[in-house]
Amino acid sequence: MVLELQKPRPIWQIMFSTHHTDIGLLYLISSLAFLFLGGSLALAIRIELFLPNIEGTGQIIADSMTFNRIFTVHGTTLIFLFIIPFASAVGNYFVPIMVRYKDMAYPKLNAIAFWMIPPAAVLVWLGFADFTWYAQPPYSIISAPGPAADMWIFGLKILGVSSVLGAINFVITILKCKHPDMSIGQVPLLAWSFLATSVIIIVAIPTFAAALLMLLTDRLGVSGFFNPAMGGDPIAYSHLFWFTFHPEVYVLVLPAIGMMYEIIPRFSRKPIYSYNSGVFAFVMLALVAFSSWGHHMFATGMSFTEKTVFMVGTLAAVPASAMHVFNFIATMWNGRIKFATPMMWAVGGIALFFAAGAGGVVNTAMPLDFSTHDSYWVVGHFHLFVMGTIAFASIGMVYYMFPYVTGRMYNETAGKIHFFLSFVGTILVFFTQHVLGLYGMPRRVFDYPPIPEWIAMNQIASVGAMIIGVSMAIFLVNMIYSSGKGQLANTEDPFGLGGKYYYPFEAKNPHH
Amino acid sequence: MSGHSNYPEWIYVAVVIALMAWVGAEAWEAERLVEHIPEGAEVIKVTAQQWFWTFEHEDGTKEIGELHVEVGKAYKFEIRSKDVIHSFNIHDYVVLMDAVPGRVNTVWFAPDAVGVHDIQCREYCGLIHYNMRGTLYVEEPSS
Numbered sequence: 101m102v103l104e105l106q107k108p109r110p111i112w113q114i115m116f117s118t119h120h121t122d123i124g125l126l127y128l129i130s131s132l133a134f135l136f137l138g139g140s141l142a143l144a145i146r147i148e149l150f151l152p153n154i155e156g157t158g159q160i161i162a163d164s165m166t167f168n169r170i171f172t173v174h175g176t177t178l179i180f181l182f183i184i185p186f187a188s189a190v191g192n193y194f195v196p197i198m199v200r201y202k203d204m205a206y207p208k209l210n211a212i213a214f215w216m217i218p219p220a221a222v223l224v225w226l227g228f229a230d231f232t233w234y235a236q237p238p239y240s241i242i243s244a245p246g247p248a249a250d251m252w253i254f255g256l257k258i259l260g261v262s263s264v265l266g267a268i269n270f271v272i273t274i275l276k277c278k279h280p281d282m283s284i285g286q287v288p289l290l291a292w293s294f295l296a297t298s299v300i301i302i303v304a305i306p307t308f309a310a311a312l313l314m315l316l317t318d319r320l321g322v323s324g325f326f327n328p329a330m331g332g333d334p335i336a337y338s339h340l341f342w343f344t345f346h347p348e349v350y351v352l353v354l355p356a357i358g359m360m361y362e363i364i365p366r367f368s369r370k371p372i373y374s375y376n377s378g379v380f381a382f383v384m385l386a387l388v389a390f391s392s393w394g395h396h397m398f399a400t401g402m403s404f405t406e407k408t409v410f411m412v413g414t415l416a417a418v419p420a421s422a423m424h425v426f427n428f429i430a431t432m433w434n435g436r437i438k439f440a441t442p443m444m445w446a447v448g449g450i451a452l453f454f455a456a457g458a459g460g461v462v463n464t465a466m467p468l469d470f471s472t473h474d475s476y477w478v479v480g481h482f483h484l485f486v487m488g489t490i491a492f493a494s495i496g497m498v499y500y501m502f503p504y505v506t507g508r509m510y511n512e513t514a515g516k517i518h519f520f521l522s523f524v525g526t527i528l529v530f531f532t533q534h535v536l537g538l539y540g541m542p543r544r545v546f547d548y549p550p551i552p553e554w555i556a557m558n559q560i561a562s563v564g565a566m567i568i569g570v571s572m573a574i575f576l577v578n579m580i581y582s583s584g585k586g587q588l589a590n591t592e593d594p595f596g597l598g599g600k601y602y603y604p605f606e607a608k609n610p611h612h
Numbered sequence: 613m614s615g616h617s618n619y620p621e622w623i624y625v626a627v628v629i630a631l632m633a634w635v636g637a638e639a640w641e642a643e644r645l646v647e648h649i650p651e652g653a654e655v656i657k658v659t660a661q662q663w664f665w666t667f668e669h670e671d672g673t674k675e676i677g678e679l680h681v682e683v684g685k686a687y688k689f690e691i692r693s694k695d696v697i698h699s700f701n702i703h704d705y706v707v708l709m710d711a712v713p714g715r716v717n718t719v720w721f722a723p724d725a726v727g728v729h730d731i732q733c734r735e736y737c738g739l740i741h742y743n744m745r746g747t748l749y750v751e752e753p754s755s
Binding site for chain 2 (some may be wrong): 230244373416468549
């Protein structure tokens, strides 16, 4: 896996490679680049909201249209260009080795799936659409300015195809290409998380792909699927969208849980408490992922029965998620834990995962949803998942993979400072946003009335965001510096854990 | 897989399931009560459009951006939209319902104290979404 910094190859050899670790490297670098790009848009949002606009002061961003475009591209970038490609990076590095196969099942398809991402990213970033990441009609049909909106639609279309191709590849690799001596019950939990995720993608994404086409033809004026002026129904779009994107939440979070399953037993120097309950919980989550999409739509005028069904479907996801948390804690229990940087990120991620899940129970309890829906509570809630859980596990994984990818060690002190600042910052931003939502502040607002509580909480959140920004700058410097000048890593056991529970990373697949 | 017994996990999962069942049952019961619109509630037609609110009372009086109601009476909002999706929200009374073009959504409330409250749009609706605000005046009965 050792990166070319030690044995340089021309860059085009990596770019045109179909080898799984090369594709993994491309995914890794591009997804981290988008983490920084999307994150800087978040800082712009938080700077704008630091003060309400009182007689021209406190306004940083020129107009609300720019602001609306910024939060749209922020969400689109971090979900589709950071979280999902990052999971693919980890999957590419680990899954073939874990199932003991020489590569992914379809190496060329693998390369194609990656190379669909850059053009999609170009469309999203050059377009800079303004209709939020879910493009709700009829706004997105009759009001959103083109060509930005159309570019976004095409970009998402390409990303959807890329996801499906990647998912097919993972499913075939795990089910068909695993070593004949290996039963499915011996496949490590990280690979299991990719199996569950990939099945969800294959079932869920086509629905959104269809909805996107309908949205495009609606925008062109040749159809009226979602346009009430032409007899369509905008709520139909919401159903199609959330049928894909509630399961997508699990697409994002399951690989992150898989990464924690890789990190936590290693650094606890213990085997996982219960492999079987981990597998069971992955399968359960993949199933119940499809029973809860309607909880995003309680306020669209759903009937009492519909709301009840979706509330029960949502609550059904809680026991399975709780089983993962139990498994992590039981694994750490009595372990000889080494709190190296990856372990700190994983444990911090579990704590925030628990907090995010608790908030989710509040959201789905029907009467309470009407207090939290579309308020800053929701922003805080899902960011505890995407930032607190998924980005935390992913960044832990970056540190964990770093010695294998570069052959060098990152700076441990800088890694720990990065963690502490990010953890404190995340709590300041997103816990505060929960409270802000209970005070009634709507999401996606460019400006807000000068209510003292709102100002105070927005300022706490903005300070937290700045702390995260500083920590991410430390991260960037640490990664760049250490990959060139860091200490050479002992690739047999870079974290000094003792080899007993260690995964055989020395298993390398030769380039072909 | 491992030599230890798993019964703590079963107990834990059972506790979580019991907790969720309790939350679900409480929510179901509360929502059933909340959704029951009292008979004789006065109808107020709410129309949302980019980017302001129009209110029409039963007697035909119209108000824009402001809504005057009387304390102690029950009101039923019939919410419509002329263009895109908005969301009618009086946060202090937990009144929240989307205004969807082509549909009429209903929600009710009964103000219990004299006061002034904010009305806002809680669904992204474009350029001036952030300032699609109004004011609710809860007043003493006039007669």
